[in-house]
Structures are given as structure tokens and as C-alpha cells.
Amino acid sequence: MRGLLFFALFSLMWTSSGAQDQGLIDKLQKGGLNIFIRHAITPGQDPIKVNPPTDRPFDCSVGSRQLSKEGREQSKRIARRIKELHIPIGDVYSSTFCRCEETAKLAFDQYTLTKWLIVRPGVFNPELDSALKSVPTQGLLNKTPSRKNNVYVGHGVTLTQGVLSNDFGLSESKIFLEEGEAVLFEPGDRPRMLGKIKLY
Numbered sequence: 001m002r003g004l005l006f007f008a009l010f011s012l013m014w015t016s017s018g019a020q021d022q023g024l025i026d027k028l029q030k031g032g033l034n035i036f037i038r039h040a041i042t043p044g045q046d047p048i049k050v051n052p053p054t055d056r057p058f059d060c061s062v063g064s065r066q067l068s069k070e071g072r073e074q075s076k077r078i079a080r081r082i083k084e085l086h087i088p089i090g091d092v093y094s095s096t097f098c099r100c101e102e103t104a105k106l107a108f109d110q111y112t113l114t115k116w117l118i119v120r121p122g123v124f125n126p127e128l129d130s131a132l133k134s135v136p137t138q139g140l141l142n143k144t145p146s147r148k149n150n151v152y153v154g155h156g157v158t159l160t161q162g163v164l165s166n167d168f169g170l171s172e173s174k175i176f177l178e179e180g181e182a183v184l185f186e187p188g189d190r191p192r193m194l195g196k197i198k199l200y
Contacts, residue, residue, distance in 0.1 A: 024184055024197045028087045031147040033194070034185040037107075038156050038177040039099040040078075041071035046179060047156075057096035057115075064098045071099070074180045075106035077200040082107075085199075090148030095155060103180075104153040111153070144187040 027033060042065055044050060054063030067075065082089065092111040094104035104111035156177055175183060177196065184194040 021197055024195055025085055025087070027186075027194065028149055028184070029085065031088045031090075031149055032144050032187070033149045034145070034187060034191065035149050035151045035182050036158075036185065037078075037103070037151060037153050037182040037199075038179055039071075039095070039097075039153060040067050040074040040103045040107075040180045042066065042099050042179060043068050047176065055097070058113075060098040060102070066098050067102050071179065072102070072106060074200050075103045078103075078107040078180065079109075081199045087199075088148040090145040090150045092151040092153070094153040095158070097155070100153045100155065104151075107153075108151060111151075114152075 028035075042049060049065075051065050052063055054061075055065050056063075060066065089108060092104055092108040093114040094100045094111045096113045096115060101111070101113065175193070175196075177183060178198075180200055181196055181198050183196050185191040186194055
């Protein structure tokens with residue numbers, strides 16, 4: 001009896017999740033959304049990841065935190081999944097840290113490096129703070145992509161401590177992303193979060 005109850009609950013959860021994902025996929029196939037993706041898998045145990053003291057933007061040397069083998073495979077799976085689902089992709093922006101850039105390269109091939117996607121706990125400067133606060137007025141996430149979806153490859157803290165936490169009023173508990181996981185935003189004067197999805 002207990003086994004049947006567990007199976008029923010599991011089936012209900014799977015059906016609900018699958019239905020939600022299909023709804024988000026349908027929206028993605030129509031285009032016009034902004035996709036924020038946390039970089040793919042890196043060494044260490046989530047949610048506690050340690051950046052080496054030598055970790056720097058624009059640096060893919062041995063001293064930087066890079067994708068693991070699993071992360072590179074995950075990025076390639078994202079590319080295949082998007083192609084299989086016929087999801088149109090427009091502009092792709094990436095943080096200048098190696099793990100994000102490599103994710104963008106493997107998953108989307110073409111991308112533009114963007115400084116505002118860099119946010120690390122305790123590492124802020126006036127120029128970056130100003131850039132983060134001005135993003136909504138610049139229309140990067142407010143703008144509606146024409147028949148395609150724009151992609152932003154960044155860090156988990158870009159959401160919890162960066163522009164999305166400050167300007168979109170999202171709580172950390174609602175927007176924690178696993179590595180490689182995405183959250184979809186519907187553009188507008190105040191972009192609306194539609195939900196999280198794993199495109200891999």
C-alpha cells in the first residue's frame with residue numbers, strides 16, 4: 001500500500017513538472033523571452049562552490065574556476081536540446097568569467113561578453129554597481145526579442161545579489177539555480193519570471 005501511494009505521488013509530481021516544462025517550452029518555441037542560464041557544472045559540491053583566489057574575468061588559465069568534464073557535456077546537451085525543440089535563439093550574452101564564456105561557446109557558439117553579468121559576493125566596485133542598477137533602464141531584460149529568445153549566461157549570485165534581486169524583487173529561495181539550469185523572463189516594463197527549466 002505504501003509503495004502504491006509513493007508511486008502515485010511520484011507520478012503526480014512528474015506529470016505536474018512535465019506539464020509545466022511543456023508550457024515553458026511552448027512559450028520558448030514562440031520566441032520573445034529572455035533566458036537566464038547559470039553556467040554549467042564546475043568542480044565542487046553545489047550549493048557551496050569555492051572560487052580560487054586567482055579566479056579573474058577574461059582568464060581561462062589553470063588558476064580559474066572552469067567547467068568540469070560534466071559541465072562541458074552538459075553545455076553540449078543544452079545545445080542539442082535547444083536544437084531538438086526548435087527553440088529560436090537571438091542574442092547571447094555571457095559573463096567574462098571562463099566558466100560562463102565556455103558554457104556560452106559550447107551551448108550557443110556565438111555570444112557577446114558583458115561585464116554586468118559579473119557579480120561575486122564581496123567584490124563590488126562603483127562602476128559595476130552603477131552598471132547593475134542601470135540594466136532595466138537600458139532595456140536589456142525589458143526588451144522583447146523579435147521572434148527569438150535572448151540568452152544571458154551568468155552566475156547564481158547575478159540573481160541573488162545582482163540586478164535581478166535589486167530590481168525585480170525576487171527572493172533567493174525562489175530563484176536558486178543549479179548549474180546549467182535556466183530561468184525564463186517575459187519582457188516588459190517590469191519583467192515577469194515565468195519559471196525555471198532544465199534544457200539538458
